[in-house]
Amino acid sequence: MKDNGYISKRKFMEELSRYRKGSVSRRHFLGVTGLGTATLVLGTAVPGLRPRPARADSHIGDRVVLATWPNYHDTANFDMFTDATGAFVQVNVFGSNEEMLAKLQAGGSGWDVFVPTNYTITTYVSEDLIEPLDVSKLQSYDAKAFEPRFSDAGTVDGTLYAVPKNWGTTGFAVNTAHDGGKALTSWKDFFDRTTDDFSGRTMVHDYQLTTIGNALKYFGYSFNSVNEAELAEAERLLIEVKPHLFAISSDYQPAMRSGDAWLTMCWTGDGKQLNSDIPEIEYVLGREGGEIWSDYYAIPKGAPHREAAYALINHMLDPQVNAREVQAHGYPVADANTNALLPEEILNDPILYPAQELLDALEFGAAATLTDPNRAELLARFKSA
Amino acid sequence: MRIYAVCVYLFLYTPIAIIALFSFNAGRHASQLQGFSVQWYARAFKNPFVMDALETSLFVAFVSATLASILGTLAAVGLQNIRGPARAVFDGVIYIAIMIPGIVIGIATLIALVTVFDVLNPLLASLWFEGGQPPRLSMGIGSLIAAHTMFTMALVIVIVRARLAGMEKVLTEASADLYATPLGTFRQVTLPLIAPAILAGFLLSFTFSFDDFIIAFFVAGSETTLPIYVFSSIRRGVTPEINAIGTMVMVASLLLLIIAQLILRRRPRS
Amino acid sequence: MTRSERNWLLVAPAAAWFVVMLVLPLSVIFVFSFGERGPAGGYVPAFTLEQYANLPARFTAFKNTMILAPVGTIAAMLIAYPLAYQLAVRTDPKWKTILLVLVIVPFWTSILIRSYAWIFILGGRGLPALLEMVGIEGVRLIYTPFAVLIGIIYGYLPLMVFPIYVSLDRLDKRLLEASADLGAKPLRTFLTVTLPLSIPGVATGCMLVFILLMGEFLIPALLGGGKVFFVGNALVDLFLQSRNWAFGSAVAFTLIVIMLVTVTVYMRVIARLQSGRDDVSIM
Numbered sequence: 001m002k003d004n005g006y007i008s009k010r011k012f013m014e015e016l017s018r019y020r021k022g023s024v025s026r027r028h029f030l031g032v033t034g035l036g037t038a039t040l041v042l043g044t045a046v047p048g049l050r051p052r053p054a055r056a057d058s059h060i061g062d063r064v065v066l067a068t069w070p071n072y073h074d075t076a077n078f079d080m081f082t083d084a085t086g087a088f089v090q091v092n093v094f095g096s097n098e099e100m101l102a103k104l105q106a107g108g109s110g111w112d113v114f115v116p117t118n119y120t121i122t123t124y125v126s127e128d129l130i131e132p133l134d135v136s137k138l139q140s141y142d143a144k145a146f147e148p149r150f151s152d153a154g155t156v157d158g159t160l161y162a163v164p165k166n167w168g169t170t171g172f173a174v175n176t177a178h179d180g181g182k183a184l185t186s187w188k189d190f191f192d193r194t195t196d197d198f199s200g201r202t203m204v205h206d207y208q209l210t211t212i213g214n215a216l217k218y219f220g221y222s223f224n225s226v227n228e229a230e231l232a233e234a235e236r237l238l239i240e241v242k243p244h245l246f247a248i249s250s251d252y253q254p255a256m257r258s259g260d261a262w263l264t265m266c267w268t269g270d271g272k273q274l275n276s277d278i279p280e281i282e283y284v285l286g287r288e289g290g291e292i293w294s295d296y297y298a299i300p301k302g303a304p305h306r307e308a309a310y311a312l313i314n315h316m317l318d319p320q321v322n323a324r325e326v327q328a329h330g331y332p333v334a335d336a337n338t339n340a341l342l343p344e345e346i347l348n349d350p351i352l353y354p355a356q357e358l359l360d361a362l363e364f365g366a367a368a369t370l371t372d373p374n375r376a377e378l379l380a381r382f383k384s385a
Numbered sequence: 386m387r388i389y390a391v392c393v394y395l396f397l398y399t400p401i402a403i404i405a406l407f408s409f410n411a412g413r414h415a416s417q418l419q420g421f422s423v424q425w426y427a428r429a430f431k432n433p434f435v436m437d438a439l440e441t442s443l444f445v446a447f448v449s450a451t452l453a454s455i456l457g458t459l460a461a462v463g464l465q466n467i468r469g470p471a472r473a474v475f476d477g478v479i480y481i482a483i484m485i486p487g488i489v490i491g492i493a494t495l496i497a498l499v500t501v502f503d504v505l506n507p508l509l510a511s512l513w514f515e516g517g518q519p520p521r522l523s524m525g526i527g528s529l530i531a532a533h534t535m536f537t538m539a540l541v542i543v544i545v546r547a548r549l550a551g552m553e554k555v556l557t558e559a560s561a562d563l564y565a566t567p568l569g570t571f572r573q574v575t576l577p578l579i580a581p582a583i584l585a586g587f588l589l590s591f592t593f594s595f596d597d598f599i600i601a602f603f604v605a606g607s608e609t610t611l612p613i614y615v616f617s618s619i620r621r622g623v624t625p626e627i628n629a630i631g632t633m634v635m636v637a638s639l640l641l642l643i644i645a646q647l648i649l650r651r652r653p654r655s
Numbered sequence: 656m657t658r659s660e661r662n663w664l665l666v667a668p669a670a671a672w673f674v675v676m677l678v679l680p681l682s683v684i685f686v687f688s689f690g691e692r693g694p695a696g697g698y699v700p701a702f703t704l705e706q707y708a709n710l711p712a713r714f715t716a717f718k719n720t721m722i723l724a725p726v727g728t729i730a731a732m733l734i735a736y737p738l739a740y741q742l743a744v745r746t747d748p749k750w751k752t753i754l755l756v757l758v759i760v761p762f763w764t765s766i767l768i769r770s771y772a773w774i775f776i777l778g779g780r781g782l783p784a785l786l787e788m789v790g791i792e793g794v795r796l797i798y799t800p801f802a803v804l805i806g807i808i809y810g811y812l813p814l815m816v817f818p819i820y821v822s823l824d825r826l827d828k829r830l831l832e833a834s835a836d837l838g839a840k841p842l843r844t845f846l847t848v849t850l851p852l853s854i855p856g857v858a859t860g861c862m863l864v865f866i867l868l869m870g871e872f873l874i875p876a877l878l879g880g881g882k883v884f885f886v887g888n889a890l891v892d893l894f895l896q897s898r899n900w901a902f903g904s905a906v907a908f909t910l911i912v913i914m915l916v917t918v919t920v921y922m923r924v925i926a927r928l929q930s931g932r933d934d935v936s937i938m
Contacts, residue, residue, distance in 0.1 A: 488870045488891065489911060
């Protein structure tokens, strides 16, 4: 993008404001706007304009390791971070919170920043795996701008441990080219049609919370149920459906895009990404309900590059950067400052902002659901059945 | 018959060809060709994480293969003259070391070391001198080398022992009769004879360690080896960068092999 | 220093290494397998047989492994044998080395990357699309036991070709000529001369592949779509998802016992078949 030579007026102003706020380095700003060449020519004549030799932010080191979810970032934002600070971002992608927790519990994960979901944070705190955040190092974090229901899980017992990234819902994506004119609108449809005209074409998540939770919704039970009798019913349903599944995986985009899979449990942003590229693929929230969630940025205990971790979180929370993220991945944010920068069509998108009556039926995941041994074992039984 | 062989080679090489082909893809996706480009090779070289992972992998493979070759050879030589129950126990341990799946070694090592470190770390801290920063034991390059050495050492012992067994006992006895010291006998007689086996053991150990994913996945802590990097990249959606890395590793090993062949062939002539 | 002290000194470092890195971890697994899962995962000390009682919950994983490991081994052997035979007996010595090396070269690309290539080949836009062009529709390959079998054969073929090749290559070609001169038909020569002499190679290859398959995790994970579950996958799941160290230890320990028993029995049988010959080289 640097050698484009051309930059729109709006983009220029955007970059200028970011440079002023210090979220990009001078070098990056000059490079992007094409002013670099001009400065170089002038610089020889005007001593005051000669570029400073050292980068302002170089004290944070040359790398930062981020543990996150699939299809969840605009890589251009990482490139900008690298240009601005000299630190490369290593992205480790995970399939579930359980997996992140297991890796942190085993120790020595090497991560600097990770992206826990609302219901996991109290467990990280009680297991002493998460670092309290120093807000003074996060200038772009404007706590008051965030909707509380998507940001309050970051604070445990009055201490701030995590700042909100995105929120979203867990519904399903369906390729309507194959639904024979009969739309799917509920989790009942999801599982019933899997054994019928979607046989061999359905994917479910590879972790317990949503796969079991949505099977519970089939019977109208709570998404978070830990009741043994209700779980037993969910297990029976899952095992009955299993021979009809295409795969059990949380990375469903490739199979949906290639046409191998037609129906999958799906998060907001993946639904948006699929729908934008392939309009026949629609994102549906089960009528019975399901999950609403909020993801956070946090720093694990013993992060090897803590300064870089703060710098990265600060960079990602910058409303300009965050707005670009939303446009790239299609997950809504609860930040009014970011929303102010987003175009109208995104703020009115029914995939990102579903109708109120559908939202009302959704539940946040609970900490007890994550740690419940029966649910963990149930999913393991289902997978090995 | 010949057609059959051609088919098997096709089977073996189609995936390799696809990997190499997509490494020159101009586009971002690993499933659609969008023109020719070598940008992914450049990116792989510029990516500090790839280079670090490669360095870690080479270091771990070299150190563990060296340790395994030395300790394994010593043990094989020593074991030659040990008999009785002690020998039976040792043989049993080697047998188990080779038999146990990598995944069990990885998991068992992880939970054992984590448990031991949990006990040792507070102990170290309490015994450490006043005001100093006590060392903290944790999973990392040390545990990775230790685990790889354990497994590959068993391989070296088996390989070297097979060679020793085929060796004429008369030779070492003759050497002893000529009043050579045991060390002299070892250096002048035994070592040259078992050298090819040690070399084979070293190469096998190196290859195993360099390519191992499953043990490293559990015991490497925060260290990233090349296979671990590849694994986490695959989950992120493969870009042709991974194909470029795979192609380069394969070409590099082929070159090494050809060079080794040339050196080995030239030696008798000179 | 006496002779025996010296021998022990040579063995000591290796022995110490095995104690710390093998005996200790296995003992820990053994102890943990009688414990319980902690409230947030992990392990709490206890003495209970509950974990072993719960083993039937992983019956399918054990069953899949116990079926697909031998099937994969035999399939790899059936494919490898003719190739090894062709290379060892029918190929011009000039080409032997290079053709043999070509069998191993794919082995040097990470199994991860190679399996990923198979996901592409077996996926909807790969082989099934080609089959569709010739009129065979609705074939689904990826994420099936068949895909896992292909991955297994592909991954372990070189390990099988090598030992078989070595045993066939050692075979004295004059024996074959003599057999032909005595009027034996090629098939008879093969059955009475070649095949028996190549048994040690076949036995070695089968054991190598079988051992590796029993602990396989990656190939079913990548090509089985989470549906074709091996014991290895069950183990990874127990440690990385449900964080049940106690039950995971019990499953791991059971796998070890099954393997040791199977392989020991196998070696006994092979040794008996081979009794009287001195060229048995299983390990």
